[in-house]
Amino acid sequence: MFLLGPVLGLASGPILARCLGAEGRGQFAAIMAPITIAGAIASLGLPSAMVYFAARSGRLREVYVRICLLCVGPALLTYIVMALYAVVVSRNQEINYTALVVAWSAIVVSAIVQLRRALWQAESAWKILDIERGLFAVLRFAAVVVAALLVSNSAIVVAGAALIAFVVSSSILFVRNPFPGRNSTAGEVPSSRKIFRYGAVAAVGTIMTIAGSRLDQLLMPATTSPRELGFYAVAVTVAEVPLVLGTLAARNALTLASQGESTRAVLTCVRVYLGACFLLTGALIASVPIVIPLLFGSNFQPSVVLAGILLTGTLCTSLSLVLAAILQGRGRPGLGSLIPLVNVAVVLVGFILYWGNVTGYRASTISLIGAILSLVVALCLVIYVGRLESRVPSEHNVKQAIVRSAAG
Incomplete structure (x- = not known):
């Protein structure tokens, strides 16, 4: 499952290049690449805090609800900043601004999905996480190939197909109830301040690692x-x-x-x-x-x-x-x-x-x-x-x- 995503991503590369051409492939990258790093910033290390505090306290439901509420502010703020940045990218890459802003709403969705993944990780539910990862790789490959070959040679259409695949595959994380009979009082629910402090420290490493490999692709669309x-x-x-x-x-x-x-x-x-x-x-x-x-x-x-x-x-x-x-x-x-x-x-x-x-x-x-x-x-x-x-x-x-x- 770990290798399925990279392998299918590489397999779809030539199809995208031939169907979209150099300019279209550049526009596709301008739409998709910023979502990864912005999504990491939007979650602000809170997924790591979810795993840590949920596993230690045993109070999954309470910790999950509190961290979801804490994530709303950083996620919306990140999206607003990216919406302002979209003005520059839209002009420079010749992409419709409205379409770009709608596509980048996946940043907020990404933050929500990351928290749900962390919840299952705290439960050591590796099977559902592997299924979600593999399903996304397959659906993304199929959606991109079908959109590029049969539907349109528009970068925004192909990117939309990829993002729909992401939403559909991640929905599997929300189908099952992760709190069956959970009334544990084994530990104390951490305060919001404690959660934020832990998340901020964890976010430094995560964001820096992703930014180190993706920052060039975030900045290039503007220049x-x-x-x-x-x-x-x-x-x-x-x-x-x-x-x-x-x-x-x-x-x-x-x-x-x-x-x-x-x-x-x-x-x-x-x-x-x-x-x-x-x-x-x-x-x-x-x-x-x-x-x-x-x-x-x-x-x-x-x-x-x-x-x-x-x-x-x-x-x-x-x-x-x-x-x-x-x-x-x-x-x-x-x-x-x-x-x-x-x-x-x-x-x-x-x-x-x-x-x-x-x-x-x-x-x-x-x-x-x-x-x-x-x-x-x-x-x-x-x-x-x-x-x-x-x-x-x-x-x-x-x-x-x-x-x-x-x-x-």
């Missing part, structure tokens, strides 16, 4: 032509393929580091994922001059160079994800959040410097520089924490010293 954005979107589609392996490596690294494994042991355990990521990235870099024109069409030849640059950045990002997971597993989420924050800062500075003239080549170069600097910071932080912890006797060593002392 780049639809055609140039279309070339960049195709390059991103190809470059993100190996990132799935990096994400899997980071997931395992977080678990292992949380269990107290050393950095060397963690890297050894995830070496298969990282090795596969390196091999796949190298193969893609070598083959994109043939693959992109063959699959996406000869019109997307400019995407070849962009994909090569972004794929190099994917390698750095994959390693950074693993190192950030190790820091989080060591109980240092703040240091882990610094890694994507460096990437975000580089992208922001780069786009500000070239605002109004951000080509696909410049955007990919800025992205690569951000990925490299993030990796450098990640390496330095992991080494620093490792040396810091080596000075503190481990629990095992303390126990051994006590035993030897008692025996003596």
Whole structure:
């Protein structure tokens, strides 16, 4: 289920490119890409707070209702800001403003869905979450393909089909009652202030991670032509393929580091994922001059160079994800959040410097520089924490010293 979304997303890429063309593909990216990062901001880390407090207190219904009410303000505020930003995007990308604002209402829906997913996660109901994830991947692929091939070559129509697929698939999370016979008073319902404090801290890492990989696609619609954005979107589609392996490596690294494994042991355990990521990235870099024109069409030849640059950045990002997971597993989420924050800062500075003239080549170069600097910071932080912890006797060593002392 985890790989179904990326695989079907990649499969739909050539169809979108050929049906919409470079400009239409750029408009599609301008509509869809901002929803991901804006949706993360709209929820303000409250899904993580949901999992934490619902699982600890056992008061699912009360915690869920309180957090849903707390989410209303951030979600609406984010949507209002995006509606103002839509004025610039609509003009620059030649997309109907009303249609764009309606499409971006999915930001509020996304926040609601994230809270529902967190509720099921607190219940450890993995089956329904896997079903929802797989159903969305299949429905999105079918909706996009049907809309692009049979209905219309309009980017807004195809994007609408994808968003309808999202709403339909996520509705499965609301069909079952997650509170059957729940009258537990095992714990105290946390205060709104406590929930917000926890959510704000959790949101830093989540938003920074998503922004690190999507911020360029959020900003480009306001400063780049639809055609140039279309070339960049195709390059991103190809470059993100190996990132799935990096994400899997980071997931395992977080678990292992949380269990107290050393950095060397963690890297050894995830070496298969990282090795596969390196091999796949190298193969893609070598083959994109043939693959992109063959699959996406000869019109997307400019995407070849962009994909090569972004794929190099994917390698750095994959390693950074693993190192950030190790820091989080060591109980240092703040240091882990610094890694994507460096990437975000580089992208922001780069786009500000070239605002109004951000080509696909410049955007990919800025992205690569951000990925490299993030990796450098990640390496330095992991080494620093490792040396810091080596000075503190481990629990095992303390126990051994006590035993030897008692025996003596």
